[in-house]
Amino acid sequence: MKIDNEEIRAVASVDGPTKERYEAFGGTYKVVPKERLRAAGWRVTRGMQPVTYRAPDTWLDNETGEILNKAEAKKRGIELPLVRSTSEKMLDLYESVASCTASERPFVSFLLSMRNHRGGLVAPLDTLLDQWIDRECPGIRSTNRARKRKQLRAIIERRGLMVNDTTMARSLMLLNPNLTKQNVIEEGAKRYNPRCLSLKEKAAD
Numbered sequence: 001m002k003i004d005n006e007e008i009r010a011v012a013s014v015d016g017p018t019k020e021r022y023e024a025f026g027g028t029y030k031v032v033p034k035e036r037l038r039a040a041g042w043r044v045t046r047g048m049q050p051v052t053y054r055a056p057d058t059w060l061d062n063e064t065g066e067i068l069n070k071a072e073a074k075k076r077g078i079e080l081p082l083v084r085s086t087s088e089k090m091l092d093l094y095e096s097v098a099s100c101t102a103s104e105r106p107f108v109s110f111l112l113s114m115r116n117h118r119g120g121l122v123a124p125l126d127t128l129l130d131q132w133i134d135r136e137c138p139g140i141r142s143t144n145r146a147r148k149r150k151q152l153r154a155i156i157e158r159r160g161l162m163v164n165d166t167t168m169a170r171s172l173m174l175l176n177p178n179l180t181k182q183n184v185i186e187e188g189a190k191r192y193n194p195r196c197l198s199l200k201e202k203a204a205d
Contacts, residue, residue, distance in 0.1 A: 020081040021063055022073070024056035032091065040094035053087035084171075092171040096159060104155050107132060111161060115168060117176035122188045125165045129153070 029052040034044045037051060059068050059080055073080050084092075093112065100108050110132055116122045123131075129149050133140060137148065156162050160169050168174075179187075 021061060022059040022068070022078065022080050023062055024058075024081075024083045025060040025067060026058040027054055027056035029053070030055045032087075036091065036095070039098060040091050041098035042094075051087075053091070054085040056083050089171075096161065096172060100155075100159060104159070106136075107152060107155060108159060108161065111156070112172065115172070115174050116184075116187055117174045117179055118184070119168055119173040119175055120166045121168070125162075 032051045032053055037044050042051075057069060059073065060066075061068060068078065068080075070080065096112070097105055097108055111121075111128065114121050114123070114128050121128060126149065129152050130145070132152065133145055133148050137144075140148065161172060162168055163170075
């Protein structure tokens with residue numbers, strides 16, 4: 001089944017921080033393998049309807065106006081941008097959470113909820129780790145806090161959630177090229193309020 005070109009372009013515009021020369025222009029629906037659905041925590045039954053995602057198969061060259069498919073691009077040595085649909089992103093998210101142990105899931109869910117729309121987090125990683133520790137272990141000693149931070153970082157590394165302290169793994173990034181400076185400020189204020197955290201720390205003291 002062919003997808004509306006406007007729908008594909010909308011997905012592409014959110015997936016990349018800048019406008020690419022080659023822009024996803026059209027595509028098809030593909031069926032998600034049942035094995036992947038199970039890995040994402042879905043209850044797979046014999047009679048269930050297929051779950052599909054949108055996959056681009058043609059690209060527009062924004063400089064020449066030419067339409068290319070994957071085969072033509074490969075023949076010319078053109079590297080096409082990676083475009084992932086919202087459905088694929090959600091599957092990646094569910095797989096990340098489902099692969100965790102029961103004790104890891106609350107923290108992983110918290111960290112994922114703290115993503116910004118620039119591929120990272122709404123606050124420095126150590127700050128968010130401390131925020132989680134204060135929530136789960138109020139009044140914790142400084143020596144124990146350092147050990148707890150190390151444990152949380154081990155979860156991040158083991159589950160492949162981030163490539164470094166400021167950047168999420170590619171499959172878990174949220175990217176929006178249309179964010180304004182005001183949007184960035186509001187995004188941080190909405191999900192993380194350092195004043196509230198400092199008050200909580202004082203109360204614990």
